Amino acid sequence: MLRVCWKGAHAAARQCVCGKVKAHPLQHCRKYSTAGDSGSSAGKIVAASLLSVGGGLGGAILYAKWDPKFRANVEKSVPYSDQLFEMALGPPPPPLVLLQKKPGKIEPLQIFSLSEASKESKQPKDKAKKSDPAPVEAPAAVEEAPAPTAQTLEEASVEAAHIISAIGEVPSVPAPGTSDESPPGHTAAGEECKDHHEPELKERPAEEVTARLAQQDKAEQDALAALTAGLEESLGSTAKTTLQAIGAQEAALTAIAAHTNKLKEAMDSETPPDEKSSQWKALNEALSDRTRAMEEAEEALLKAKGELENLRGVINSAKQSKINTARPQILAAEENLHSMIVDLDKVVTKVQTAQTEAKIVSQYSELVNEAKAQFQQELANITPETQANWKGLSGKLSADDLTSLIAHAHRRIDQLNRELAEQRVREQIHIEVALEQQKLEDQKALERAVVSTLEHSREDMRLEQEKKAQEVREVMEAEMRTQLRRQAAAHTDHLRDVLKVQEQELREEAQEILNSKMMEQETHYRRLTQEQLDTFTLDMNAAYARLKGIEEAIDSHVIAEEEARKAHQLWLSVEALNYTLRSAGADFPTEPLEGAVGVIKENCAENEFAQALATAIPEESLSRGIYSEASLRARFYDIRRLARRVALIDETRNSLYQYFLSYLQSVLLFEREQVAPPAKLAPEDLDTFKLLAYANYSIERGDLELAAKFVNQLRGESQRVAQDWLKEARLTLETKQVISLLSAYANAVGLGTTQAP
Amino acid sequence: MSEKELGQKWDHCLADSAIKFGTGLGLGIVFSVVFFKRRTWPIVFGTGLGLGMAYSNCQNDLRSHYVLHSKVAKEQ
Numbered sequence: 001m002l003r004v005c006w007k008g009a010h011a012a013a014r015q016c017v018c019g020k021v022k023a024h025p026l027q028h029c030r031k032y033s034t035a036g037d038s039g040s041s042a043g044k045i046v047a048a049s050l051l052s053v054g055g056g057l058g059g060a061i062l063y064a065k066w067d068p069k070f071r072a073n074v075e076k077s078v079p080y081s082d083q084l085f086e087m088a089l090g091p092p093p094p095p096l097v098l099l100q101k102k103p104g105k106i107e108p109l110q111i112f113s114l115s116e117a118s119k120e121s122k123q124p125k126d127k128a129k130k131s132d133p134a135p136v137e138a139p140a141a142v143e144e145a146p147a148p149t150a151q152t153l154e155e156a157s158v159e160a161a162h163i164i165s166a167i168g169e170v171p172s173v174p175a176p177g178t179s180d181e182s183p184p185g186h187t188a189a190g191e192e193c194k195d196h197h198e199p200e201l202k203e204r205p206a207e208e209v210t211a212r213l214a215q216q217d218k219a220e221q222d223a224l225a226a227l228t229a230g231l232e233e234s235l236g237s238t239a240k241t242t243l244q245a246i247g248a249q250e251a252a253l254t255a256i257a258a259h260t261n262k263l264k265e266a267m268d269s270e271t272p273p274d275e276k277s278s279q280w281k282a283l284n285e286a287l288s289d290r291t292r293a294m295e296e297a298e299e300a301l302l303k304a305k306g307e308l309e310n311l312r313g314v315i316n317s318a319k320q321s322k323i324n325t326a327r328p329q330i331l332a333a334e335e336n337l338h339s340m341i342v343d344l345d346k347v348v349t350k351v352q353t354a355q356t357e358a359k360i361v362s363q364y365s366e367l368v369n370e371a372k373a374q375f376q377q378e379l380a381n382i383t384p385e386t387q388a389n390w391k392g393l394s395g396k397l398s399a400d401d402l403t404s405l406i407a408h409a410h411r412r413i414d415q416l417n418r419e420l421a422e423q424r425v426r427e428q429i430h431i432e433v434a435l436e437q438q439k440l441e442d443q444k445a446l447e448r449a450v451v452s453t454l455e456h457s458r459e460d461m462r463l464e465q466e467k468k469a470q471e472v473r474e475v476m477e478a479e480m481r482t483q484l485r486r487q488a489a490a491h492t493d494h495l496r497d498v499l500k501v502q503e504q505e506l507r508e509e510a511q512e513i514l515n516s517k518m519m520e521q522e523t524h525y526r527r528l529t530q531e532q533l534d535t536f537t538l539d540m541n542a543a544y545a546r547l548k549g550i551e552e553a554i555d556s557h558v559i560a561e562e563e564a565r566k567a568h569q570l571w572l573s574v575e576a577l578n579y580t581l582r583s584a585g586a587d588f589p590t591e592p593l594e595g596a597v598g599v600i601k602e603n604c605a606e607n608e609f610a611q612a613l614a615t616a617i618p619e620e621s622l623s624r625g626i627y628s629e630a631s632l633r634a635r636f637y638d639i640r641r642l643a644r645r646v647a648l649i650d651e652t653r654n655s656l657y658q659y660f661l662s663y664l665q666s667v668l669l670f671e672r673e674q675v676a677p678p679a680k681l682a683p684e685d686l687d688t689f690k691l692l693a694y695a696n697y698s699i700e701r702g703d704l705e706l707a708a709k710f711v712n713q714l715r716g717e718s719q720r721v722a723q724d725w726l727k728e729a730r731l732t733l734e735t736k737q738v739i740s741l742l743s744a745y746a747n748a749v750g751l752g753t754t755q756a757p
Numbered sequence: 758m759s760e761k762e763l764g765q766k767w768d769h770c771l772a773d774s775a776i777k778f779g780t781g782l783g784l785g786i787v788f789s790v791v792f793f794k795r796r797t798w799p800i801v802f803g804t805g806l807g808l809g810m811a812y813s814n815c816q817n818d819l820r821s822h823y824v825l826h827s828k829v830a831k832e833q
């Protein structure tokens with residue numbers, strides 16, 4: 001039937017499957033076609049979804065590119081979107097705060113460089129105010145520095161600005177350019193950033209002060225170096241030119257001297273006439289030399305004077321720069337200048353005297369020449385035939401000529417004597433006039449000399465004064481330095497004392513505080529230790545009590561465990577016994593329960609109850625084992641049948657005929673096989689058949705005991721027939737009862753000793 | 758087994774009756790053949806004897822439990 005159903009199901013299934021598809025060959029096509037249709041629609045769906053997703057992503061990326069806030073939001077909310085955005089758009093834009101800060105930083109620096117000049121004067125004072133009083137010299141130096149540099153502030157500031165702008169990282173226009181701007185803008189900028197600057201000024205530390213001082217010193221030194229270089233340069237050039245001028249003057253001098261000498265020589269008529277022409281040539285040469293030398297000397301003098309003026313100008317400017325350290329150099333330059341001027345003047349005076357001498361000589365020579373010319377003219381007048389050039393006629397002269405010449409000469413001599421006498425007479429006047437002239441000239445010369453010497457002496461005095469002033473200044477400076485040093489030393493001593501006193505005070509204070517704190521700490525510590533001890537003793541006591549408790553608990557636990565173990569063992573052995581009961585087969589009894597019971601007896605040697613129970617088990621079960629209920633049940637049916645058949649047989653009726661009758665009765669008697677037994681047995685219930693019915697009912701319900709009870713009530717042959725069965729049943733029931741008792745006991749003991757988890 | 762007792766008794770009884778019947782029949786036949794000129798009555802008689810004996814044995818056997826056995830007490 002099952003197979004039919006199965007086949008039917010198969011057929012139905014096949015029908016169902018085939019019902020959907022027309023025929024097998026079309027199945028595949030249909031499937032493909034359906035797959036195709038469904039594929040196309042699925043493809044459409046897939047394409048649509050992909051498109052929408054892609055569109056959403058692209059739109060999100062584009063919008064994020066445009067709006068960084070949106071990008072930040074998305075990055076915050078969606079986990080890996082920041083990586084996606086980085087891939088697509090690059091790193092997120094940096095925060096805007098940085099950009100705004102940078103220009104702010106640059107501007108103050110720029111403005112600072114701009115307002116250098118206006119702030120120079122303020123800064124040292126501020127620094128002097130705010131710097132520490134410890135370095136005394138530094139403020140003194142600082143205070144000194146502004147005073148000298150007050151006037152050349154602009155220059156120094158320019159240079160400082162140079163330096164700052166060179167050193168700093170300001171990418172601004174170079175400082176000189178800015179400082180050359182119109183002052184209003186300059187000052188306006190200075191005004192504007194005063195507020196900027198004030199906080200900056202206040203914040204400047206001492207290191208910056210020294211740095212600025214160093215810068216100023218450096219500027220000074222640079223200026224000094226420049227000055228000295230300029231001075232030296234100009235000095236050098238001036239010296240060169242002066243030397244040149246002096247050389248030229250001396251050359252002129254020598255030329256003049258040579259000329260004069262030559263002229264004198266030429267005037268002397270001792271030389272033979274042959275050499276006269278050469279002499280005159282030499283004289284001419286000397287004259288030209290002299291003139292040339294004079295010109296050169298003039299030029300050189302002019303140049304030297306110009307250079308000296310330059311030098312003077314430079315020295316003045318150097319003096320104006322007012323740099324102390326340059327003073328000796330200036331002085332030296334001035335001295336040099338002065339000496340050069342003096343030398344130049346000396347040489348010039350020499351030249352002038354030479355010139356006057358030369359003038360005199362030339363005048364003399366002119367006179368001589370004039371006289372000569374006159375003489376010649378007279379001679380020519382007297383002796384017209386003779387040539388003007390009478391020099392070469394010395395051999396050709398006749399006696400007449402000679403006598404005329406002598407006469408002329410005599411006349412001339414007379415004339416000259418007369419002139420001489422006249423001259424002698426006029427000599428005095430001439431001498432007086434000349435003296436007067438000379439006096440005048442001398443006066444002039446004297447005045448000039450006096451003036452020049454006065455000037456020179458004045459210069460000298462001034463120079464000396466300056467030198468002295470310089471020396472005094474140096475001395476003063478040295479003294480001041482020593483005083484300052486003394487003051488500094490005194491100050492340091494004072495500071496030391498004050499510091500010592502303060503130290504002492506502070507130390508005492510600290511000591512006191514330390515002591516008080518120590519006391520506090522000690523008391524605190526003592527208290528803590530006491531507390532600790534108390535808590536510790538408490539804990540120890542508690543722990544000890546707990547330990548005791550634990551020990552007791554453990555002991556009881558051990559006992560309980562022991563009990564439990566024993567109970568467990570008992571239970572196990574009872575279970576083993578129960579198990580042996582199961583070894584009963586259909587028709588054969590169990591194993592002999594001896595072993596199991598022996599085990600039980602061993603296991604519970606000290607348990608009287610168990611021992612009693614164990615001994616209560618009937619001998620037969622121990623030795624032979626018991627039948628199972630099932631087998632007894634099965635046997636009961638035979639018993640029943642037999643008992644029914646021999647129901648009439650008892651002591652009185654036991655013939656064969658009775659047997660036949662009883663058999664007939666059993667065959668013909670119809671009754672219920674199973675009848676529920678009443679609670680109380682009435683005498684009419686003691687009928688065999690009824691009893692058997694009750695027993696059957698009972699045994700069907702598994703109540704062997706009741707069945708046995710009923711079977712026990714059988715009489716006669718039925719009883720005899722059921723004897724063995726009854727015995728077996730009794731045995732089984734007894735054993736089972738004992739075993740159940742034992743197991744209950746074991747369970748009870750087990751429950752009693754079992755501890756809840 | 759007590760229940761098997763009855764069965765055994767009955768088996769015994771049947772076997773005995775069969776034997777007795779057979780024996781009776783045989784003897785009857787023999788006797789009828791030998792002594793009584795092949796008359797039927799000795800066969801029947803023998804069979805009857807046999808069956809009767811068998812019946813009686815059966816009955817005694819089945820009843821044996823209920824029969825009081827007396828013993829003659831020995832004289833002391």
